Amino acid sequence: MKRRKFEMAAVPGNAARGVDDRFQVATPLRRLLNKVFPDHWSFLLGEIALFSFIVLLLTGVFLTFFFEPAMTEVIYNGSYAPLRGTPMSAAYASSLDITFDVRGGLIMRQMHHWAALLFMAAIVVHMLRVFFTGAFRKPREANWIIGSLLFWVGFLAGFTGYSLPDDGLSGTGLRIASGIMLSIPVIGSWLTSSIFDGEFPGTIIISRFYIAHVLLIPGLLLALIGAHLGLVFKQKHTQWPGPGRTNDNVVGERMFPRYALKQGGFFMVVFGVIALMAGLFQINPIWLFGPYEAWVVSAASQPDWYVMFLDGSTRLMPAWEIYIPIGDGYVIPPLFWPTVVLPGVLVGMSVLYPFIEARRLKDFRSHNLLQRPRDVPARSGLGAMAVTFYLVLALSGANDVIADKFNISLNAMTWGGRIGLLLLPPLAYFVTYRICLGLQQHDREVLAHGVETGIIRRLPDGRFVEVHQPLHREDGELEYVGWVVPKKMNRLGALGPAIRGFFYPIEKPAEAPVSPAPPVDSDTERSEISSGERR
Amino acid sequence: MTTTHPGNAGGDQPVDLDDPDLSRFDIVRAGAREDDIEIVHYEPQVVPGSKAERRLSRTVASFFLLTGASATAFLAIYIWWPWEYELGHGGDKWYTPLLGVTLGISLLGIGFGVLTWGKKLLPKEVSVQDRHEGVVNERDRTITGQTMLYMADELGVKRRPLLGVSLLAGLAPVGAVAAAPLVGGLISQPHKNNQMFTTGFAPMEGGQKVRLVREDGRPIRPADISAGGQITVFPGIDHGVSNKYADSPALLIHLRDADALEAREANVRIGHDDFMWGNFAAYSKICTHAGCPASLYEQQTNRLLCPCHQSQFLITDNAKPIFGPASRRLPQLPIFVDDEGYFVATSDYTETVGPDFWERP
Numbered sequence: 001m002k003r004r005k006f007e008m009a010a011v012p013g014n015a016a017r018g019v020d021d022r023f024q025v026a027t028p029l030r031r032l033l034n035k036v037f038p039d040h041w042s043f044l045l046g047e048i049a050l051f052s053f054i055v056l057l058l059t060g061v062f063l064t065f066f067f068e069p070a071m072t073e074v075i076y077n078g079s080y081a082p083l084r085g086t087p088m089s090a091a092y093a094s095s096l097d098i099t100f101d102v103r104g105g106l107i108m109r110q111m112h113h114w115a116a117l118l119f120m121a122a123i124v125v126h127m128l129r130v131f132f133t134g135a136f137r138k139p140r141e142a143n144w145i146i147g148s149l150l151f152w153v154g155f156l157a158g159f160t161g162y163s164l165p166d167d168g169l170s171g172t173g174l175r176i177a178s179g180i181m182l183s184i185p186v187i188g189s190w191l192t193s194s195i196f197d198g199e200f201p202g203t204i205i206i207s208r209f210y211i212a213h214v215l216l217i218p219g220l221l222l223a224l225i226g227a228h229l230g231l232v233f234k235q236k237h238t239q240w241p242g243p244g245r246t247n248d249n250v251v252g253e254r255m256f257p258r259y260a261l262k263q264g265g266f267f268m269v270v271f272g273v274i275a276l277m278a279g280l281f282q283i284n285p286i287w288l289f290g291p292y293e294a295w296v297v298s299a300a301s302q303p304d305w306y307v308m309f310l311d312g313s314t315r316l317m318p319a320w321e322i323y324i325p326i327g328d329g330y331v332i333p334p335l336f337w338p339t340v341v342l343p344g345v346l347v348g349m350s351v352l353y354p355f356i357e358a359r360r361l362k363d364f365r366s367h368n369l370l371q372r373p374r375d376v377p378a379r380s381g382l383g384a385m386a387v388t389f390y391l392v393l394a395l396s397g398a399n400d401v402i403a404d405k406f407n408i409s410l411n412a413m414t415w416g417g418r419i420g421l422l423l424l425p426p427l428a429y430f431v432t433y434r435i436c437l438g439l440q441q442h443d444r445e446v447l448a449h450g451v452e453t454g455i456i457r458r459l460p461d462g463r464f465v466e467v468h469q470p471l472h473r474e475d476g477e478l479e480y481v482g483w484v485v486p487k488k489m490n491r492l493g494a495l496g497p498a499i500r501g502f503f504y505p506i507e508k509p510a511e512a513p514v515s516p517a518p519p520v521d522s523d524t525e526r527s528e529i530s531s532g533e534r535r
Numbered sequence: 536m537t538t539t540h541p542g543n544a545g546g547d548q549p550v551d552l553d554d555p556d557l558s559r560f561d562i563v564r565a566g567a568r569e570d571d572i573e574i575v576h577y578e579p580q581v582v583p584g585s586k587a588e589r590r591l592s593r594t595v596a597s598f599f600l601l602t603g604a605s606a607t608a609f610l611a612i613y614i615w616w617p618w619e620y621e622l623g624h625g626g627d628k629w630y631t632p633l634l635g636v637t638l639g640i641s642l643l644g645i646g647f648g649v650l651t652w653g654k655k656l657l658p659k660e661v662s663v664q665d666r667h668e669g670v671v672n673e674r675d676r677t678i679t680g681q682t683m684l685y686m687a688d689e690l691g692v693k694r695r696p697l698l699g700v701s702l703l704a705g706l707a708p709v710g711a712v713a714a715a716p717l718v719g720g721l722i723s724q725p726h727k728n729n730q731m732f733t734t735g736f737a738p739m740e741g742g743q744k745v746r747l748v749r750e751d752g753r754p755i756r757p758a759d760i761s762a763g764g765q766i767t768v769f770p771g772i773d774h775g776v777s778n779k780y781a782d783s784p785a786l787l788i789h790l791r792d793a794d795a796l797e798a799r800e801a802n803v804r805i806g807h808d809d810f811m812w813g814n815f816a817a818y819s820k821i822c823t824h825a826g827c828p829a830s831l832y833e834q835q836t837n838r839l840l841c842p843c844h845q846s847q848f849l850i851t852d853n854a855k856p857i858f859g860p861a862s863r864r865l866p867q868l869p870i871f872v873d874d875e876g877y878f879v880a881t882s883d884y885t886e887t888v889g890p891d892f893w894e895r896p
Contacts, residue, residue: 079619106630244661244663250666258658261653265646268643268645270646272643279633279634320862
């Protein structure tokens with residue numbers, strides 16, 4: 001019998017055929033490989049959140065191998081001499097061990113914490129992008145809601161994780177959280193007592209937070225992120241208006257290979273930046289805070305950045321207590337409004353916004369093209385209002401530090417925050433609205449009269465005028481199409497592009513205006529710069 | 536249409552895949568068309584074999600080699616660098632920064648290498664894909680709708696209302712069964728042993744008064760605190776100085792004569808006549824706002840500041856809140872000095888300690 005010849009070259013083909021026989025993947029795989037994605041730098045903000053989340057999962061798993069989620073009292077006997085002999089919870093002791101006695105534990109802890117901060121930051125910036133460009137409109141309302149929920153679930157993930165080490169700072173945060181839960185009318189004491197199993201701090205809260213932090217919340221996050229990405233995939237990404245781009249198509253690159261390579265590279269860059277930050281910038285040095293003791297705290301104790309705005313709202317809240325004189329009397333403490341009601345209102349407003357806007361504008365069509373913020377002044381104004389509101393609160397969350405560093409009275413900072421919270425957002429709305437209108441007007445002006453050339457011409461009667469380069473030949477105005485209007489001569493190809501190269505030029509300056517590539521038409525000829533007088 | 540590939544397998548006709556003249560790109564383009572994608576622009580950025588291509592390849596390669604070197608450095612540092620913590624400024628302080636830098640560089644190396652590869656070496660393209668969103672398939676909608684209605688008919692809930700009602704009546708308790716263990720297990724009566732209204736300073740069984748002690752457990756004599764000074768005090772009981780009695784800690788303040796007079800008058804006004812002992816007064820350290828320790832005491836103004844949310848309490852006026860979000864004064868601990876000359880608590884706090892809640896009387 002003759003031995004069959006083994007052909008190496010046929011192996012991949014045969015294997016692929018075998019796989020397709022069994023799973024029929026050829027067609028869906030082709031669709032996946034071919035799927036077109038539009039590209040713009042602002043579409044990458046959400047990816048930062050996704051990549052940070054992957055880093056969080058990786059580093060988080062490492063940390064679970066060494067962390068002990070227990071509040072049993074132990075006497076610390078690890079490497080960190082200044083705390084040796086101190087009674088503390090097992091959770092805090094094991095966090096110290098991760099820091100000092102696990103090889104490479106500190107960098108893992110710091111990567112985990114930095115990735116968490118970056119995760120939340122990327123979510124917020126991504127959300128602003130989606131808001132200001134109108135990407136939340138029909139058909140993407142569901143994804144906007146999922147995104148809003150992701151922020152709050154991320155917030156919970158951050159808070160529970162922050163509390164786990166049971167150090168002096170996080171214990172104080174936990175104490176405030178218990179105060180917040182207590183402040184809820186009617187059920188407050190029952191809720192707190194059920195979560196802490198008795199009075200604060202009890203002996204079980206760390207273990208409960210642990211399972212929430214490593215299983216329940218990440219599971220929820222994974223599900224939400226999966227749904228979020230699935231919807232982006234199904235509904236296809238929005239795109240900016242531009243040549244050839246309509247509401248019914250996607251103009252961009254096929255997913256493979258270039259787009260996927262860029263995504264992969266970007267993941268590695270995000271990962272690398274987190275690693276650099278974790279190595280170079282200290283974050284949450286729990287060994288300096290000591291174990292949590294209910295009677296110890298110091299000034300300038302600030303939470304992680306995404307909690308700051310709630311800290312600020314709590315500080316600014318006037319001491320308005322509602323007393324209900326029935327029976328022995330009941331109270332709604334002032335803490336309830338800025339920490340329970342305010343976040344509730346924020347969630348409600350963000351979730352409902354797409355529907356409110358659609359109703360107000362009576363616009364129930366599907367939108368796949370993005371809007372420039374200037375083209376929707378009312379929405380941009382509202383966004384600026386929200387950002388200002390948030391910033392005043394976040395700054396107020398650090399008002400003791402600001403008061404200290406700038407020698408301002410602490411009480412003046414509080415009053416400044418209270419007044420600013422009421423005055424600045426409407427002001428921001430007004431200013432943003434005007435700026436949007438001004439930018440719109442300038443776009444129209446350039447479309448009608450052309451680009452400023454910087455060339456000054458003297459007329460026979462002695463007047464000076466600036467020469468404008470019209471964007472088209474015919475008389476009449478060009479229509480605004482919702483995309484960038486070129487406003488500089490080199491954007492028209494009339495001047496050479498800036499010479500590239502950092503230490504020395506890596507390319508020759510362009511000799512003459514070569515092929516212009518304006519986003520409008522490419523086959524109309526361009527007139528040379530001649531005169532500013534049209535018509 | 537600046538497709539730089541030769542061949543004109545185009546139009547709407549499906550291409551013949553067995554055509555020997557067909558280039559691979561033609562097949563790719565034909566495949567894309569089947570997904571309603573038109574590759575309208577496909578342009579290599581570098582000429583194969585050109586100097587630019589070689590330069591870019593070298594750039595990408597050097598990024599990858601940098602990654603290799605940096606990752607090796609990471610491993611070497613991880614294994615051989617002294618990492619165990621020592622007090623002072625030893626080499627171990629460099630361990631984490633070095634790991635971070637080498638790891639960061641190696642990851643950035645891969646990142647930038649791949650990015651350069653993708654962005655510079657691969658052809659630039661513009662493809663257009665149809666969304667097919669506006670096309671509503673009314674036929675399918677009708678079919679699916681009818682199918683579902685048919686299913687409802689088959690089940691016949693409308694015709695047989697008993698089934699619907701009994702199903703609901705049967706399932707609702709099952710849902711409650713799922714929730715019951717969770718709720719029942721977690722729920723905890725907040726007023727067990729009156730815990731929200733008592734602290735460690737409550738007199739012990741038999742009426743024995745509780746001493747005020749320091750953090751190290753030693754009792755305190757009046758002479759231990761100079762005028763204007765203050766000290767955190769704990770109940771002198773088992774585990775009194777621990778988070779088990781998180782609501783108990785108080786601030787024992789030795790007021791100056793004039794301030795003490797004022798404080799005593801304020802005490803008398805609200806019926807706390809004998810809460811102070813001499814010039815000494817003790818107030819709960821747990822802020823009535825959110826429960827942080829209100830621990831920053833300013834001697835000159837007799838204000839107590841809570842560093843968490845800046846509530847300020849005026850000690851000479853029964854620790855009344857005078858600024859910030861707190862709405863209730865700090866509870867006062869009535870104190871006196873026992874036969875042996877140590878501070879004791881006459882009774883527990885007479886008001887509720889800690890953050891406010893609904894049913895606080």
